[in-house]
Amino acid sequence: MSVSYWNDQSEGQKLYFDIAIIGGGITGLSCAYWLHKEDPSLKIALIEKYELGSGATGRNAGFITCGSVEHFNRLVGKHGASEALEIWRFSEKNLDLLKQEIIQDHSEQLLFEQKGSFSLASTESELKELKDSANLMRSLSINIEELDEQDVEKRLGARGFTGGIKYCDDASIHPISLLNAIRNKLDKNISFFTSNEVHLIETKGENKLVHTNKNKIEASLVILATNGYSPLLHPFFDTKVFPTRAQILTTSPVPKFMEGPCYANFVLDYFRQLPTGEMIIGGFRQLQKDVEKGYSDEITDTIQKALEQFLRDHIPNVSQAKITHRWSGIMGFSVDGQPMVGAVPGDSQMFFCCGFTGHGLGLAFHSAKVLVDGIYGRCIPNFISAKRFI
Template sequence: MDATGGDVMSISFWQDDTQPGDVVTADVIIVGAGISGASAAWWLKDAGLKVVVLDKGDICAGASGKNAGFITCGSVEHFNRQMERMGVEDALTLWKMSQDNIDLIEELLVEDGLECDFARKGTYSLAGTERELVELKETCDTLVGLGVKVEWVEREQVARDLRAEHFTGGVLYQDDGEVHPVKLVRGILERSGARFFPNHEVHDITSTGDTVTVKTQRATFEGTLCVLATNGYSHHVHSWFRDKIYPTRGQIIVTEPVAPFLPAPCYANFVLDYFRQLPDGRVLIGGFRQLEKETEVGTADEPSLVIHEALETFLHKHFPHLRGVKIDYRWAGIMGFSVDGLPMIGALPGQQNVFFLGGYTAHGIGWGFKAGQLLSKAILEGEQPPIISARRLH
């Protein structure tokens, strides 16, 4: 059975340099070397399996190398919205799974010596309007009642502690953290023991009986299982993902270093916009996708002049002391937004030896390591994850 679903790949006949003898064998072939692929390899490392990881570029060539480095609990929606949609029990289960993600990163990786600029000072969610303030206060009260570590922050405290203007208050989510995402993923992949093959663009995946054959322009890989860790690029690999995971562009700018002033990362505008100060003093800000929502789609990581100007305007409005600060970096990255806003883990319908994980909807670092654990349980024990099993979409 052709696992690519008849999709058109980007490797031409002329670029295919494989020879009949260029076959690499493994137990598990992972496609994608971002947070998902590295984490899947890490969680499979003690199962006695030979694992290889392929990527069309290098480690973190996609969203894992172009995100803001937030490790947050929850999902793309404020908790109260998620609770209204799925009920308090499922919403809390979802929250606890994402909290487990950061706990596992801290306990199994950071405390074991992985250097990745990890810090756990919480994240602020700030209100710019009275409507958002009311919703944030309701969310805060709900989470306090459920035993989640959150703290309400008044307008005056925001102005004093963050040196920020024009915010009406907010919530401090105390369990959240931040990280250098590339250092994190590199460390995870190195510790997994998997063999990494960079610059191997997959153009064919065929599942026949108990064997999966994955072809790149440089080699052929044969194994028992395949894991698609391709997130926003998943529809390039199989047509099943076309109406399940949508490639969505995010925009980020980073300033030159300035004196420290932000104690923790921040969200604003119903988590659509976000900013943090990096360890060297630079200020990172991203978001404003809503300004060009119709065009901020697809897999071309093109910076948007309109959005980048809006990011600078936002920065100068809320932090006047940053006016005149030079912008040193500008970039765009491709995220995978799922059809229902939740991650998905499972196997392709009718192909029980081709697994996948992704659809984090702008929360890949906040979910990826835990997703790798849940995927490994699905592979090794047949255990389906609660809430985020892809069976909900079949």
């Protein structure tokens, strides 16, 4: 966004920091966390347009899942077995790091549960892909279980599915509580600038000058943690990160009946029951792909009705429950479905960590750690490195 002369409140002294992070979602806070851990003396500015968690981080379904946006057989088809396994283990490590560093013994406050997640098939062709995936995963010692139609109905209360896979180590959480838990680990060396929208980043001598509507912040390094919004801040992302809307709804609580969170229809649709009984369901952007591109976080009748219909058709236990909330958020889909971590080509002071393609809870904490590794000259795995685009 541009800022008019009349609205520009950024007159006055410049503020100086070592590092300016733009974006107050899980990625921005995770970058602050790992930088602080690397060097507690660093002065860090975290700049957010609205409030912390107002982007996708505060609007998602709370699944912490491994792998990526597609079934494992397709991941192997694209990357080969060895890199597909590396991608899987990378996200497993994300969960391990979250548990060790942040969740610790606060599971209950964060509504954290590690009960696995499920991918369900409603067609024979998807069931075949899930079976192929199961065979590949077993051969690579990934912890899974196969389910038939009766298992799905009995353990998940879901009808109309021919079978599925359980990914035994996946988890779920309250995403805003997780964000607050990361924030609580940060200290006074991290300054938060909320309600500050960045509209310009200039090179100023040896430093970067970040202009917001309220402040001018000078720093020797800038990190873009703006996921789906990244193309609005730098043209490098125009052809690499695509803002994609996701819509969702929740119901009033019903007695617990589901063993764990579920994906359906090639990971496009998803539903889970919270530990407190509410049902969350999201997806169906495939019904209006073009409308779901861009930055508007409206909801639409077409998708909201499809979500309700799905509940009536497949989850009888909630068909009578009241819908309490409906919302949407903007995800950042990367061009190859994998996160993007590194420095903007030709600008060694401008770093980024984005492109989570609808799976930021399963990837961002570890990706931010790897970005900090990169800043300190350590290695970034090829499959998430920005170098794959050069």
